[in-house]
Amino acid sequence: AQTVTQSQPEMSVQEAETVTLSCTYDTSESDYYLFWYKQPPSRQMILVIRQEAYKQQNATENRFSVNFQKAAKSFSLKISDSQLGDAAMYFCAYRSVRGSTLGRLYFGRGTQLTVWP
């Protein structure tokens, strides 16, 4: 089974600064999707950004961008100009596109991000 590792249980950042959350994964597949989800105190899971493995270009969504290194199986999330509302638990997730595990998401253990004013 695929595994997703987030090695930073907690991170903190000053408002308006930049922070990078790390994620690595293990897979033998060549095609897949990667996601970052945000879970604020309300516990609603919110999609932050997604990356298709076949695309070399790193995904960007406003202040959020990823550094996707396929060979290294690394998928980090950069949050620029951090805002108080960015404070949440962030989960990295992997999704297969074929085979018996088609469709299911594999989650990392999460990184709790604190934003200081």
Added chain:
Amino acid sequence: GAVVSQHPSRVICKSGTSVKIECRSLDFQATTMFWYRQFPKQSLMLMATSNEGSKATYEQGVEKDKFLINHASLTLSTLTVTSAHPEDSSFYICSARPPGSSGYTFGSGTRLTVV
């Protein structure tokens, strides 16, 4: 955007009783729904995958008879916790993938407390 509506958001029940949690896809048809359990400050653990019109697929270690899943229509999946015990207290979340989307939409979750 696509919405998955989950109810109830909170429920308290007595030991030995059963509780039903509903997830509805409001503006798309979901042939597959995923059910997760989440303990405080931990990740989401996949419990089972429900498929419309067929039996659910349970993850290893999840009791099928305790966590009954029904996916009777393309817009409704239910999870029933039977004979609930305090150790079943947790946060339960459902999710589905809208057609044409690579990502998943999640319900708002149900906090179950068994007393």
